[in-house]
Amino acid sequence: MSRSRTRSTALHRHTADWSAKRRILAVTAVIAVLVTVAGLAAYFTGRGEQASSPSAPSAPAQPSAPPSAGKDGDPTPGRGSVAAPPQISDPLAYGKAAAAMLWSYDTRTTSRDQQLAGMRAWMTDEAKYSDWSGVQAQVPDPVLWSRMRDNAQHATAQITQATFPSAFKQALADDPAALTEAYIYAVTATGKQTIRWKGGGGGAEDRSVTLAVQCRPSADCTLVSIAPLVAP
Numbered sequence: 001m002s003r004s005r006t007r008s009t010a011l012h013r014h015t016a017d018w019s020a021k022r023r024i025l026a027v028t029a030v031i032a033v034l035v036t037v038a039g040l041a042a043y044f045t046g047r048g049e050q051a052s053s054p055s056a057p058s059a060p061a062q063p064s065a066p067p068s069a070g071k072d073g074d075p076t077p078g079r080g081s082v083a084a085p086p087q088i089s090d091p092l093a094y095g096k097a098a099a100a101m102l103w104s105y106d107t108r109t110t111s112r113d114q115q116l117a118g119m120r121a122w123m124t125d126e127a128k129y130s131d132w133s134g135v136q137a138q139v140p141d142p143v144l145w146s147r148m149r150d151n152a153q154h155a156t157a158q159i160t161q162a163t164f165p166s167a168f169k170q171a172l173a174d175d176p177a178a179l180t181e182a183y184i185y186a187v188t189a190t191g192k193q194t195i196r197w198k199g200g201g202g203g204a205e206d207r208s209v210t211l212a213v214q215c216r217p218s219a220d221c222t223l224v225s226i227a228p229l230v231a232p
Contacts, residue, residue: 080110081154082118087220091213094221095187096162098122099209102138102226103157103193107149115139124214124222129182131212131225138226152198157207159191165210165231183216184224188231 083104086097101122105115116136124130140148164172168186172179179185188210196202210231212224 080114080118081106082110082115082121084118085122085220085222089215089219089221091185091187091215091221092162092164094215094223095185095189095211095213096159096191098211098213098223099162099189099191099207100157100159102135102209103191103207104155106154107145108152108154112139112142112145115145122223124224126182126214129184129212129214129224134225135223148197153195154197155193155195157191157193159189161191162187162189164188167231182214184212184214186227186231187211187213 081104083097083101085101086094088094088097101119110118116139119135119139120132123132123135139145165186165188188208190206190208192204193207194202194204208230210227210229212227213221214224215221
């Protein structure tokens with residue numbers, strides 16, 4: 001594996017930086033829904049030690065829709081190449097779009113601050129649930145981002161499927177009313193990320209991620225958190 005390839009994978013291997021406190025707060029609603037289903041709740045709250053492994057399958061790839069663009073087709077100022085969140089109320093559709101956003105980056109046109117600002121726009125504004133610290137941990141530190149930019153690294157993705165994990169579906173079947181506390185859904189998205197860098201280098205890998213997505217009635221969905229492991 002080349003040095004460029006190693007650096008490029010940093011976007012999806014940073015969940016180990018989550019603080020335990022923030023992780024617990026971020027998934028309070030998920031735990032409420034899954035109070036009798038310990039399996040899925042564990043993916044969000046109790047497996048940080050496994051997420052620190054280099055082989056952990058956590059997140060970043062290209063949005064289903066093209067990135068937000070300015071008047072002349074350039075990335076919108078302040079957001080860079082990060083797509084704007086879609087205004088939809090379907091948790092599965094939003095999960096697919098969010099996974100694509102997380103797996104996408106373009107260091108040629110986007111600064112690290114722009115990447116973070118673009119990602120932040122996807123998050124719920126309910127501080128009780130938002131795990132922004134976990135989501136922003138997907139982005140490499142400034143030094144690594146600078147090196148990636150020197151190599152003109154960029155990634156796109158195709159999301160092929162989004163489903164509700166089996167434990168989540170069973171929990172809702174057992175207690176449908178549990179969802180109405182915070183309207184947070186667990187969504188597992190799968191797809192393929194393609195990474196490129198200058199000189200014609202690059203490659204593609206299959207990706208999967210489980211997200212917590214909030215979709216309150218009569219409101220657009222938002223992102224809550226990223227699980228350190230994928231829930232089937």
